[in-house]
Amino acid sequence: MEATVKDQVVSAEKPQLEAPPGWQPVIMGILCNWCSYAGSDLTGTSRTQYPPNIRIIRVPCSSRVDPWFIIKSLQTTADGVLVSGCHPGDCHYITGNYYARRRFLVTKKLLNFVGLHEDRVQFSWVSAAEGAKFAQVVAKVTGAIRKLGPLHLYKKENRSQ
Protein backbone atom coordinates (compact mmCIF):
# COMPACT_ATOMS: atom_id res chain seq x y z
CA MET A 1 0.00 0.00 0.00
CA GLU A 2 2.65 2.41 1.10
CA ALA A 3 4.92 1.49 -1.81
CA THR A 4 2.21 2.09 -4.39
CA VAL A 5 1.38 5.50 -2.97
CA LYS A 6 5.03 6.43 -3.09
CA ASP A 7 5.43 5.21 -6.68
CA GLN A 8 2.52 7.31 -7.77
CA VAL A 9 3.88 10.39 -6.12
CA VAL A 10 7.32 9.95 -7.59
CA SER A 11 6.10 9.21 -11.06
CA ALA A 12 4.30 12.55 -11.01
CA GLU A 13 7.53 14.04 -12.30
CA LYS A 14 7.62 11.54 -15.18
CA PRO A 15 5.58 12.28 -18.30
CA GLN A 16 4.10 8.74 -18.56
CA LEU A 17 1.65 9.43 -15.72
CA GLU A 18 -1.49 10.39 -17.53
CA ALA A 19 -3.22 13.58 -16.58
CA PRO A 20 -6.94 13.25 -15.77
CA PRO A 21 -9.18 14.00 -18.77
CA GLY A 22 -9.90 17.67 -19.19
CA TRP A 23 -7.02 18.65 -16.94
CA GLN A 24 -5.72 22.16 -17.40
CA PRO A 25 -2.48 23.36 -15.84
CA VAL A 26 -2.65 26.13 -13.26
CA ILE A 27 0.23 28.58 -13.55
CA MET A 28 0.86 31.26 -10.99
CA GLY A 29 2.14 34.39 -12.70
CA ILE A 30 3.82 36.87 -10.38
CA LEU A 31 4.38 40.04 -12.41
CA CYS A 32 6.05 43.31 -11.55
CA ASN A 33 3.76 46.32 -11.71
CA TRP A 34 5.94 48.54 -13.89
CA CYS A 35 7.05 46.27 -16.74
CA SER A 36 5.59 42.78 -16.95
CA TYR A 37 2.11 43.66 -15.72
CA ALA A 38 1.94 46.52 -18.22
CA GLY A 39 3.34 44.12 -20.82
CA SER A 40 0.59 41.61 -20.15
CA ASP A 41 -1.91 44.47 -20.38
CA LEU A 42 -0.52 45.34 -23.78
CA THR A 43 -0.91 41.71 -24.85
CA GLY A 44 -4.58 41.92 -23.93
CA THR A 45 -5.27 45.31 -25.50
CA SER A 46 -3.54 44.32 -28.73
CA ARG A 47 -5.76 41.20 -28.86
CA THR A 48 -2.86 38.75 -28.89
CA GLN A 49 -3.92 35.19 -28.04
CA TYR A 50 -2.17 33.43 -25.16
CA PRO A 51 -3.07 30.41 -22.99
CA PRO A 52 -5.61 31.30 -20.27
CA ASN A 53 -3.95 29.02 -17.70
CA ILE A 54 -1.99 31.78 -16.04
CA ARG A 55 -3.32 33.45 -12.87
CA ILE A 56 -1.68 36.80 -12.46
CA ILE A 57 -0.65 38.43 -9.20
CA ARG A 58 0.64 41.99 -9.36
CA VAL A 59 3.60 42.88 -7.14
CA PRO A 60 5.40 46.25 -6.90
CA CYS A 61 8.75 44.86 -8.06
CA SER A 62 10.28 41.49 -8.87
CA SER A 63 12.42 41.84 -5.75
CA ARG A 64 9.18 41.85 -3.73
CA VAL A 65 8.92 38.15 -4.58
CA ASP A 66 9.99 36.15 -1.58
CA PRO A 67 10.96 32.54 -2.44
CA TRP A 68 8.21 31.72 0.04
CA PHE A 69 5.56 32.87 -2.52
CA ILE A 70 6.87 30.36 -5.05
CA ILE A 71 6.99 27.52 -2.53
CA LYS A 72 3.52 28.33 -1.23
CA SER A 73 2.09 28.40 -4.77
CA LEU A 74 3.61 25.03 -5.65
CA GLN A 75 2.41 23.54 -2.37
CA THR A 76 -1.19 24.68 -2.72
CA THR A 77 -2.70 24.99 -6.21
CA ALA A 78 -0.14 25.79 -8.87
CA ASP A 79 1.43 23.28 -11.24
CA GLY A 80 4.02 25.84 -12.23
CA VAL A 81 5.15 29.35 -11.41
CA LEU A 82 6.24 32.17 -13.70
CA VAL A 83 7.90 35.20 -12.15
CA SER A 84 8.48 38.14 -14.44
CA GLY A 85 10.05 41.56 -14.00
CA CYS A 86 11.78 44.40 -15.80
CA HIS A 87 14.90 43.86 -17.89
CA PRO A 88 18.17 44.44 -16.01
CA GLY A 89 18.80 48.18 -15.93
CA ASP A 90 15.14 49.05 -16.48
CA CYS A 91 13.91 48.55 -12.91
CA HIS A 92 11.57 51.28 -11.67
CA TYR A 93 13.43 51.15 -8.35
CA ILE A 94 16.82 51.18 -10.16
CA THR A 95 18.30 47.97 -8.74
CA GLY A 96 15.40 45.79 -7.54
CA ASN A 97 15.65 43.16 -10.26
CA TYR A 98 19.37 42.67 -9.67
CA TYR A 99 18.61 41.56 -6.11
CA ALA A 100 15.72 39.42 -7.39
CA ARG A 101 17.93 37.69 -9.95
CA ARG A 102 20.23 36.35 -7.22
CA ARG A 103 17.30 35.00 -5.23
CA PHE A 104 15.72 33.38 -8.31
CA LEU A 105 18.86 31.46 -9.19
CA VAL A 106 19.20 29.98 -5.70
CA THR A 107 15.47 29.20 -5.48
CA LYS A 108 15.40 27.48 -8.86
CA LYS A 109 18.43 25.33 -8.05
CA LEU A 110 17.10 24.35 -4.63
CA LEU A 111 13.67 23.36 -5.99
CA ASN A 112 15.37 21.25 -8.63
CA PHE A 113 17.58 19.75 -5.94
CA VAL A 114 14.61 18.50 -3.90
CA GLY A 115 13.06 16.84 -6.96
CA LEU A 116 10.89 19.33 -8.83
CA HIS A 117 11.52 19.61 -12.56
CA GLU A 118 13.41 22.76 -13.48
CA ASP A 119 10.64 23.83 -15.91
CA ARG A 120 8.13 24.07 -13.03
CA VAL A 121 9.54 27.40 -11.95
CA GLN A 122 10.44 29.90 -14.65
CA PHE A 123 11.64 33.47 -14.66
CA SER A 124 11.50 36.04 -17.42
CA TRP A 125 12.23 39.67 -18.18
CA VAL A 126 9.33 41.29 -20.05
CA SER A 127 9.17 45.04 -20.59
CA ALA A 128 5.99 47.13 -20.92
CA ALA A 129 6.44 47.26 -24.71
CA GLU A 130 6.88 43.51 -25.18
CA GLY A 131 3.29 42.33 -25.43
CA ALA A 132 4.19 39.74 -28.05
CA LYS A 133 7.04 38.42 -25.94
CA PHE A 134 4.72 38.00 -22.95
CA ALA A 135 2.36 35.86 -25.05
CA GLN A 136 5.30 33.75 -26.22
CA VAL A 137 6.64 33.28 -22.68
CA VAL A 138 3.24 32.20 -21.34
CA ALA A 139 2.76 29.80 -24.26
CA LYS A 140 6.21 28.32 -23.66
CA VAL A 141 5.71 27.91 -19.91
CA THR A 142 2.21 26.45 -20.32
CA GLY A 143 3.46 24.02 -22.95
CA ALA A 144 6.26 22.84 -20.68
CA ILE A 145 3.92 22.34 -17.70
CA ARG A 146 1.35 20.57 -19.90
CA LYS A 147 4.08 18.13 -20.94
CA LEU A 148 5.09 17.52 -17.30
CA GLY A 149 1.53 16.90 -16.15
CA PRO A 150 -0.13 17.82 -12.87
CA LEU A 151 2.15 18.37 -9.89
CA HIS A 152 1.52 15.92 -7.05
CA LEU A 153 4.87 16.07 -5.32
CA TYR A 154 4.69 17.89 -1.95
CA LYS A 155 1.13 18.97 -2.71
CA LYS A 156 -1.24 19.77 0.12
CA GLU A 157 -3.58 16.81 0.54
CA ASN A 158 -6.89 18.68 0.64
CA ARG A 159 -6.56 20.17 -2.76
CA SER A 160 -9.86 21.60 -3.94
CA GLN A 161 -10.38 21.02 -7.64
Add this chain to the structure above:
Amino acid sequence: MDYTNQIREIAARLLSENRIDVFIGYRKTGFDENHLPAFITHPNATGDLVFTEKSGFNLTNYLKFEHTRNKRVGLVVKGCDSRALNLMLTENQVKRDHIYIVGIACEGVVNEQGEKAQNCLECVMPDPVVHDEILGVPSGKRDYQANSDVKELWQKDLAERSRFFEEVFESCIRCNACRHSCPLCYCAKCCIDQETSTLYHGANTTSSAFHALMTWSLHLAGRCVDCRNCEKACPSHLPLHLLHKQNEQVIHEHFQGHLAGMVAQDRGAFYKYNLNDPDDFIL
Protein backbone atom coordinates in the same frame (compact mmCIF):
# COMPACT_ATOMS: atom_id res chain seq x y z
CA MET B 1 41.67 20.81 22.30
CA ASP B 2 41.05 21.43 26.00
CA TYR B 3 40.70 25.01 27.20
CA THR B 4 38.73 24.20 30.36
CA ASN B 5 41.10 25.89 32.82
CA GLN B 6 41.64 29.05 30.77
CA ILE B 7 37.89 29.50 30.28
CA ARG B 8 37.20 29.03 34.01
CA GLU B 9 39.83 31.69 34.82
CA ILE B 10 38.47 34.15 32.27
CA ALA B 11 34.88 33.67 33.44
CA ALA B 12 35.83 34.11 37.11
CA ARG B 13 37.84 37.25 36.29
CA LEU B 14 35.09 38.86 34.21
CA LEU B 15 32.36 38.09 36.76
CA SER B 16 34.37 39.26 39.78
CA GLU B 17 35.35 42.48 37.99
CA ASN B 18 31.62 42.96 37.24
CA ARG B 19 32.27 43.38 33.52
CA ILE B 20 29.53 40.92 32.57
CA ASP B 21 26.24 39.75 34.08
CA VAL B 22 26.28 36.21 32.75
CA PHE B 23 28.88 33.95 31.17
CA ILE B 24 27.72 31.38 28.62
CA GLY B 25 29.94 28.36 28.28
CA TYR B 26 29.69 24.57 28.20
CA ARG B 27 29.13 22.12 31.04
CA LYS B 28 29.53 18.39 31.30
CA THR B 29 26.51 16.15 31.60
CA GLY B 30 26.42 12.90 33.54
CA PHE B 31 26.62 10.99 30.28
CA ASP B 32 29.26 10.67 27.62
CA GLU B 33 27.68 13.05 25.12
CA ASN B 34 28.02 16.56 23.77
CA HIS B 35 28.47 19.26 26.37
CA LEU B 36 25.42 21.33 27.22
CA PRO B 37 25.30 25.11 27.56
CA ALA B 38 25.95 26.57 31.02
CA PHE B 39 24.88 29.99 32.25
CA ILE B 40 27.23 31.18 35.01
CA THR B 41 26.32 34.28 37.01
CA HIS B 42 28.61 33.98 40.06
CA PRO B 43 32.43 33.85 40.04
CA ASN B 44 32.38 30.89 42.49
CA ALA B 45 30.29 28.76 40.12
CA THR B 46 32.77 28.72 37.24
CA GLY B 47 33.95 25.22 38.20
CA ASP B 48 31.14 23.79 36.06
CA LEU B 49 32.63 25.13 32.84
CA VAL B 50 34.46 22.87 30.42
CA PHE B 51 35.68 23.09 26.85
CA THR B 52 36.80 20.07 24.84
CA GLU B 53 36.14 18.73 21.36
CA LYS B 54 32.66 17.74 22.58
CA SER B 55 31.62 21.39 22.89
CA GLY B 56 29.76 21.39 19.62
CA PHE B 57 26.74 23.63 20.16
CA ASN B 58 26.70 27.17 18.86
CA LEU B 59 26.23 29.39 21.92
CA THR B 60 25.48 32.58 19.99
CA ASN B 61 21.93 31.22 19.70
CA TYR B 62 21.35 32.19 23.35
CA LEU B 63 22.00 35.88 22.61
CA LYS B 64 18.64 36.12 20.85
CA PHE B 65 16.59 35.03 23.86
CA GLU B 66 15.04 37.41 26.34
CA HIS B 67 17.02 36.37 29.40
CA THR B 68 20.29 37.44 27.77
CA ARG B 69 19.11 40.09 25.36
CA ASN B 70 19.62 43.19 27.49
CA LYS B 71 22.43 41.87 29.64
CA ARG B 72 26.18 42.07 29.41
CA VAL B 73 27.20 38.62 28.27
CA GLY B 74 30.50 36.81 28.04
CA LEU B 75 30.55 33.80 25.75
CA VAL B 76 32.77 31.20 24.13
CA VAL B 77 32.81 31.03 20.34
CA LYS B 78 34.51 28.74 17.84
CA GLY B 79 35.20 29.70 14.23
CA CYS B 80 31.74 29.02 12.82
CA ASP B 81 30.00 30.51 15.88
CA SER B 82 31.97 33.71 15.48
CA ARG B 83 30.78 34.03 11.87
CA ALA B 84 27.18 33.76 13.10
CA LEU B 85 27.94 36.35 15.76
CA ASN B 86 29.45 38.61 13.13
CA LEU B 87 26.19 38.46 11.18
CA MET B 88 24.13 39.10 14.31
CA LEU B 89 26.27 42.19 14.98
CA THR B 90 25.88 43.33 11.37
CA GLU B 91 22.13 42.86 11.52
CA ASN B 92 21.95 44.83 14.80
CA GLN B 93 20.68 41.94 16.88
CA VAL B 94 23.45 42.24 19.47
CA LYS B 95 25.34 45.27 20.77
CA ARG B 96 29.09 44.85 20.56
CA ASP B 97 29.66 46.73 23.86
CA HIS B 98 27.35 44.30 25.65
CA ILE B 99 29.28 41.15 24.84
CA TYR B 100 32.73 39.86 25.72
CA ILE B 101 33.86 37.25 23.21
CA VAL B 102 36.28 34.48 24.12
CA GLY B 103 37.37 33.08 20.76
CA ILE B 104 38.72 29.57 20.33
CA ALA B 105 41.08 28.70 17.48
CA CYS B 106 39.09 25.54 16.78
CA GLU B 107 40.58 22.19 15.82
CA GLY B 108 37.21 20.61 15.06
CA VAL B 109 34.51 19.11 17.26
CA VAL B 110 33.17 15.55 17.28
CA ASN B 111 29.73 14.27 16.33
CA GLU B 112 27.55 11.83 18.28
CA GLN B 113 29.55 8.86 17.04
CA GLY B 114 32.78 10.37 18.38
CA GLU B 115 34.22 11.04 14.91
CA LYS B 116 35.26 14.44 13.66
CA ALA B 117 32.11 16.24 12.46
CA GLN B 118 31.55 16.67 8.72
CA ASN B 119 31.28 20.45 8.90
CA CYS B 120 34.65 20.54 10.68
CA LEU B 121 36.29 18.49 7.94
CA GLU B 122 34.91 20.97 5.38
CA CYS B 123 35.46 24.05 7.59
CA VAL B 124 36.64 27.22 5.83
CA MET B 125 37.37 29.36 8.89
CA PRO B 126 38.40 27.59 12.12
CA ASP B 127 39.60 30.83 13.77
CA PRO B 128 37.23 33.31 15.39
CA VAL B 129 36.66 36.28 13.06
CA VAL B 130 35.49 38.47 15.94
CA HIS B 131 36.87 38.17 19.48
CA ASP B 132 38.11 40.04 22.55
CA GLU B 133 40.65 37.41 23.41
CA ILE B 134 41.74 34.27 21.64
CA LEU B 135 42.73 30.85 22.97
CA GLY B 136 44.89 28.51 20.90
CA VAL B 137 46.95 29.18 17.79
CA PRO B 138 45.06 30.47 14.71
CA SER B 139 45.60 28.37 11.60
CA GLY B 140 44.11 30.70 8.99
CA LYS B 141 41.46 30.48 6.30
CA ARG B 142 41.13 27.30 4.27
CA ASP B 143 39.87 26.65 0.73
CA TYR B 144 36.17 26.13 0.17
CA GLN B 145 35.15 22.51 -0.41
CA ALA B 146 31.88 21.40 -1.95
CA ASN B 147 29.83 19.16 0.35
CA SER B 148 30.20 15.49 -0.56
CA ASP B 149 26.55 14.60 0.28
CA VAL B 150 25.20 17.31 -2.01
CA LYS B 151 27.53 16.19 -4.79
CA GLU B 152 26.35 12.60 -4.38
CA LEU B 153 22.68 13.62 -4.57
CA TRP B 154 23.19 15.67 -7.73
CA GLN B 155 24.56 12.54 -9.42
CA LYS B 156 21.19 10.83 -8.91
CA ASP B 157 18.32 11.57 -11.27
CA LEU B 158 15.28 13.71 -10.53
CA ALA B 159 12.97 10.87 -9.46
CA GLU B 160 15.54 9.48 -7.03
CA ARG B 161 16.17 12.91 -5.54
CA SER B 162 12.44 13.53 -5.09
CA ARG B 163 12.05 10.12 -3.44
CA PHE B 164 14.92 10.90 -1.08
CA PHE B 165 13.57 14.31 -0.09
CA GLU B 166 10.03 13.02 0.24
CA GLU B 167 11.29 10.71 2.95
CA VAL B 168 13.15 13.59 4.58
CA PHE B 169 10.09 15.83 4.63
CA GLU B 170 7.89 12.94 5.68
CA SER B 171 10.02 12.36 8.79
CA CYS B 172 9.78 15.97 9.89
CA ILE B 173 7.51 16.39 12.94
CA ARG B 174 7.31 20.19 12.61
CA CYS B 175 8.61 20.86 16.12
CA ASN B 176 10.48 23.91 14.79
CA ALA B 177 13.57 23.01 16.84
CA CYS B 178 15.69 23.82 13.78
CA ARG B 179 14.34 27.34 13.73
CA HIS B 180 14.70 27.88 17.47
CA SER B 181 18.24 26.54 17.53
CA CYS B 182 19.41 28.76 14.68
CA PRO B 183 21.18 31.94 15.86
CA LEU B 184 20.16 33.76 12.67
CA CYS B 185 16.43 32.93 12.94
CA TYR B 186 15.52 35.73 15.32
CA CYS B 187 12.27 37.13 13.85
CA ALA B 188 9.71 37.70 16.61
CA LYS B 189 7.01 36.44 14.25
CA CYS B 190 7.95 33.91 11.60
CA CYS B 191 6.25 33.92 8.21
CA ILE B 192 5.80 30.14 8.22
CA ASP B 193 3.68 30.44 11.39
CA GLN B 194 1.11 32.71 9.81
CA GLU B 195 -2.49 31.89 10.42
CA THR B 196 -3.19 30.68 6.91
CA SER B 197 -0.09 28.55 6.79
CA THR B 198 0.02 24.79 7.02
CA LEU B 199 1.20 24.65 10.61
CA TYR B 200 -2.35 25.18 11.81
CA HIS B 201 -4.17 23.79 8.81
CA GLY B 202 -2.33 20.67 7.80
CA ALA B 203 -0.30 19.74 10.89
CA ASN B 204 2.73 17.63 10.09
CA THR B 205 2.33 16.41 6.56
CA THR B 206 5.05 16.02 3.95
CA SER B 207 3.64 19.08 2.26
CA SER B 208 3.78 21.30 5.32
CA ALA B 209 7.33 20.20 6.07
CA PHE B 210 8.29 20.99 2.47
CA HIS B 211 6.80 24.43 2.89
CA ALA B 212 8.44 25.10 6.25
CA LEU B 213 11.91 23.70 5.62
CA MET B 214 12.25 25.12 2.12
CA THR B 215 11.13 28.58 3.19
CA TRP B 216 13.38 28.43 6.22
CA SER B 217 16.43 27.38 4.23
CA LEU B 218 15.84 30.00 1.55
CA HIS B 219 15.50 32.72 4.18
CA LEU B 220 18.87 31.59 5.53
CA ALA B 221 20.52 31.33 2.11
CA GLY B 222 23.63 33.48 1.98
CA ARG B 223 23.59 33.80 5.77
CA CYS B 224 23.96 30.22 7.00
CA VAL B 225 27.40 29.65 8.52
CA ASP B 226 27.19 25.83 8.66
CA CYS B 227 27.38 25.48 12.45
CA ARG B 228 24.86 22.60 12.23
CA ASN B 229 23.00 23.64 15.36
CA CYS B 230 19.76 22.75 13.54
CA GLU B 231 20.94 19.25 12.84
CA LYS B 232 22.06 18.72 16.44
CA ALA B 233 18.67 19.94 17.67
CA CYS B 234 16.56 17.91 15.22
CA PRO B 235 14.78 15.04 17.04
CA SER B 236 14.19 13.23 13.73
CA HIS B 237 17.88 13.49 12.72
CA LEU B 238 17.01 15.02 9.35
CA PRO B 239 19.92 15.88 7.03
CA LEU B 240 19.08 19.59 7.14
CA HIS B 241 22.58 20.56 6.06
CA LEU B 242 21.78 19.35 2.53
CA LEU B 243 19.44 22.28 1.89
CA HIS B 244 21.82 24.84 3.37
CA LYS B 245 24.91 23.44 1.69
CA GLN B 246 23.15 23.37 -1.68
CA ASN B 247 22.31 27.08 -1.35
CA GLU B 248 25.77 27.90 -0.05
CA GLN B 249 27.36 26.09 -2.98
CA VAL B 250 25.32 27.95 -5.60
CA ILE B 251 26.07 31.24 -3.89
CA HIS B 252 29.78 30.53 -3.58
CA GLU B 253 30.03 29.41 -7.18
CA HIS B 254 28.06 32.23 -8.82
CA PHE B 255 28.32 35.22 -6.50
CA GLN B 256 32.06 35.95 -6.28
CA GLY B 257 32.80 33.29 -3.66
CA HIS B 258 30.56 34.83 -1.02
CA LEU B 259 30.76 33.20 2.41
CA ALA B 260 28.51 34.38 5.20
CA GLY B 261 29.84 36.36 8.15
CA MET B 262 33.54 36.32 7.24
CA VAL B 263 33.95 40.12 7.32
CA ALA B 264 32.43 42.61 9.74
CA GLN B 265 29.55 44.66 8.29
CA ASP B 266 29.15 42.22 5.37
CA ARG B 267 25.47 41.33 5.04
CA GLY B 268 24.18 38.18 3.33
CA ALA B 269 24.61 37.45 -0.39
CA PHE B 270 21.06 38.61 -1.14
CA TYR B 271 21.72 42.12 0.20
CA LYS B 272 24.06 42.98 -2.67
CA TYR B 273 24.27 42.34 -6.38
CA ASN B 274 26.67 42.31 -9.28
CA LEU B 275 25.85 43.44 -12.81
CA ASN B 276 27.40 40.24 -14.18
CA ASP B 277 25.38 37.80 -12.09
CA PRO B 278 24.24 34.75 -14.11
CA ASP B 279 21.26 35.52 -16.33
CA ASP B 280 21.09 32.46 -18.59
CA PHE B 281 18.23 30.73 -16.73
CA ILE B 282 15.86 33.66 -17.37
CA LEU B 283 13.53 33.53 -20.38
